[in-house]
Amino acid sequence: MSDYKSHVPEVRIIEARSLITTVTNKQELVKELKLSVHSAIQQGNSDVLEALVDTIRAKQLDKECESELILAQNMFEKICTNDKRMVESELSKAIELRKSAGLRRAIQRAEKSNYSTDLSKELENAKRIVVELEEIEKSRNMQRLRISSAMKGGNTARMEKCIQDTKFSGFGEDLKKELDSLEISLKRKYLQKRLKGNLNVAVTSLDLIKLRRAVNEATAAGFLKELGLELHQAHGLITKLERLELIKRAVLELNNTHIAEIKSYTAPPVEVHRVLMSLLIVLGEEADTVRDWFEIQVILIKTGKLSLKRRVQDFSPQDLTTSAAKRAAKLLAGISHENLQNISKAAKVFYLWTSAVVEDKLSNDTIMYNAAEAFKSGPANSVL
Numbered sequence: 001m002s003d004y005k006s007h008v009p010e011v012r013i014i015e016a017r018s019l020i021t022t023v024t025n026k027q028e029l030v031k032e033l034k035l036s037v038h039s040a041i042q043q044g045n046s047d048v049l050e051a052l053v054d055t056i057r058a059k060q061l062d063k064e065c066e067s068e069l070i071l072a073q074n075m076f077e078k079i080c081t082n083d084k085r086m087v088e089s090e091l092s093k094a095i096e097l098r099k100s101a102g103l104r105r106a107i108q109r110a111e112k113s114n115y116s117t118d119l120s121k122e123l124e125n126a127k128r129i130v131v132e133l134e135e136i137e138k139s140r141n142m143q144r145l146r147i148s149s150a151m152k153g154g155n156t157a158r159m160e161k162c163i164q165d166t167k168f169s170g171f172g173e174d175l176k177k178e179l180d181s182l183e184i185s186l187k188r189k190y191l192q193k194r195l196k197g198n199l200n201v202a203v204t205s206l207d208l209i210k211l212r213r214a215v216n217e218a219t220a221a222g223f224l225k226e227l228g229l230e231l232h233q234a235h236g237l238i239t240k241l242e243r244l245e246l247i248k249r250a251v252l253e254l255n256n257t258h259i260a261e262i263k264s265y266t267a268p269p270v271e272v273h274r275v276l277m278s279l280l281i282v283l284g285e286e287a288d289t290v291r292d293w294f295e296i297q298v299i300l301i302k303t304g305k306l307s308l309k310r311r312v313q314d315f316s317p318q319d320l321t322t323s324a325a326k327r328a329a330k331l332l333a334g335i336s337h338e339n340l341q342n343i344s345k346a347a348k349v350f351y352l353w354t355s356a357v358v359e360d361k362l363s364n365d366t367i368m369y370n371a372a373e374a375f376k377s378g379p380a381n382s383v384l
């Protein structure tokens with residue numbers, strides 16, 4: 001009994017000490033929580049503040065930290081208000097800018113926030129604008145596709161219409177880059193068409209100066225690929241005409257002695273007679289007339305504009321008919337300039353010039369005939 005009584009005060013002392021320790025720890029915890037709450041509020045750290053409030057309530061320290069809880073609630077309300085304003089502001093700005101990507105982002109954030117109900121009108125307006133912008137974008141892309149198709153097609157009338165339609169559609173500024181490219185392409189097409197026309201005119205006229213100018217213009221403009229066929233034809237014709245020019249120069253350089261040598265023949269070698277006949281037929285004389293050597297001699301003695309050299313100088317390939325060229329070619333068949341070299345220099349030069357003119361005429365006729373046959377068989381692929 002005495003032992004029990006001796007231990008009672010000791011137990012009470014332990015309990016008292018435990019109670020004091022518990023109270024002290026609680027006070028320390030409250031103090032620490034209060035300081036942490038004030039620090040989180042000061043730093044504006046809502047995540048830390050939310051964790052501290054959860055701790056206070058879990059430890060049932062609401063009464064001890066009542067003022068801190070009120071401060072935390074005020075801060076949460078302020079943050080929520082700011083968040084709402086920020087979401088609303090972002091949505092309003094996106095609506096004002098009317099950009100699809102920005103609107104979609106703003107709508108997505110507003111719907112994920114806690115304020116979608118409060119911002120229902122703004123969200124509805126934003127979604128309506130997105131639909132409108134999508135329709136506009138579809139129309140813009142369709143017009144962009146038309147521009148691309150017109151450029152690839154290369155039809156000038158279609159390109160012009162596409163330019164007008166784009167400007168009228170209101171997408172002129174939006175599609176300025178594509179529109180500029182189309183207008184440049186159209187200008188090139190017109191330039192290409194003009195240069196092609198120049199080449200064809202020069203080829204038809206057999207004008208060496210015009211041919212060279214047309215070829216130089218087309219080459220300088222960079223249409224080597226687009227006008228490849230015309231340029232090839234023009235280059236071939238230039239080569240022929242340059243050869244004709246050289247031979248014509250040789251004719252004009254013949255002196256009176258060379259001509260007199262031919263006139264002096266009473267009965268000329270057969271080759272010389274046939275060469276002179278073919279020459280005069282090409283120059284426009286009738287075949288029946290030049291069969292008589294005497295008639296040829298009469299023509300050879302003429303001077304001024306009617307002289308043989310002057311007529312060769314003034315000769316235009318366009319004046320030569322196909323029938324005359326064929327008669328001349330038949331007369332020249334079997335004759336070579338090597339044989340004429342030993343007979344008459346003048347006859348050789350006349351032969352070279354006449355055969356070149358006849359060959360050029362007949363080859364051009366063949367080209368034109370083939371082109372006409374190709375056209376009859378079906379439309380050729382055109383670069384224009």
